[in-house]
Amino acid sequence: MTPSRMPCLLTLAVAAILAVGAPVQAQPDVVFNDYLAALKEMRWGDAERYWQPEVIERSRRLGIVYTDVPVKYDCASPLMTALSGIQSGAVQVSAAVASPDSDTTRILVRIMSATDSVTATYYAEKSSAGWRLTSPLYFYSHGWKIRRTAYADIYYSDERLINDYACRALDDFVETAGKALRLSPDDFARLKRDRIDYFLCAGDDMRRLTGYDAQGMTDLQVDAVVSQTLPHEHELTHLLINYRLRQLPLYSLPLM
Numbered sequence: 001m002t003p004s005r006m007p008c009l010l011t012l013a014v015a016a017i018l019a020v021g022a023p024v025q026a027q028p029d030v031v032f033n034d035y036l037a038a039l040k041e042m043r044w045g046d047a048e049r050y051w052q053p054e055v056i057e058r059s060r061r062l063g064i065v066y067t068d069v070p071v072k073y074d075c076a077s078p079l080m081t082a083l084s085g086i087q088s089g090a091v092q093v094s095a096a097v098a099s100p101d102s103d104t105t106r107i108l109v110r111i112m113s114a115t116d117s118v119t120a121t122y123y124a125e126k127s128s129a130g131w132r133l134t135s136p137l138y139f140y141s142h143g144w145k146i147r148r149t150a151y152a153d154i155y156y157s158d159e160r161l162i163n164d165y166a167c168r169a170l171d172d173f174v175e176t177a178g179k180a181l182r183l184s185p186d187d188f189a190r191l192k193r194d195r196i197d198y199f200l201c202a203g204d205d206m207r208r209l210t211g212y213d214a215q216g217m218t219d220l221q222v223d224a225v226v227s228q229t230l231p232h233e234h235e236l237t238h239l240l241i242n243y244r245l246r247q248l249p250l251y252s253l254p255l256m
Helices: 005-020 028-040 044-050 052-061 081-090 135-139 162-182 185-194 206-210 233-245
Strands: 090-095 103-113 118-125 130-134 145-148 152-156 197-201 214-220 224-227
Touching: 028 044, 028 081, 028 090, 028 103, 028 130, 028 206, 052 130, 118 135, 118 145, 130 135, 135 206, 152 162, 162 185, 162 233, 206 224, 214 233, 224 233
Parallel strands: 152 197, 197 224
Antiparallel strands: 090 103, 103 118, 118 130, 145 152, 214 224
């Protein structure tokens, strides 16, 4: 190899490396459509690039895997249940950006077949790395305070909802329920290290974060509890059962 060719080859190699990890700079509707294209072609690794890294990391941290869902971080979306129809062309998808001039926005997605249609809302944020999709949990909880317990990071906006007694009760329940589920010492150590995200809601927070008026829910995408009470033992139990099983099929999604 001649010396004159070496800098050129090095430049091409560096460019290839940078392209693989290149930030997503396009507008939010383009990012969504590129994400959809990756799903249609079953390029699961590429699909992750269109999401905030924090969401991907939180979806994996506890090792819970749904054996029938390749895209866990988006498993509650009707886009996933309609994916085979989208791939065949029987289902069409359109996307519109709610606030194109903002650094955070909602993407309104319509999923249409010959006999039915449903809508879904996606969320996107712009950072120095460009636009990426995100979870409504993190989208709406920006600026919330965080209280750490032994096992959980509690996100909250209303000081009146949180106190030392409730935080201790959460940890006590995790240990009691975990022992009943026969979690190992290593399982408890992982929970302490990797944490349960717990979103403590006030006012309209529950509807904003989950889309439902409910007392509490377990977010299956990022293994979080979203609740109006602390501790919410029922939802914590759901999460701990999934954590105990680690690999399980997900049958609860509605079919289009």
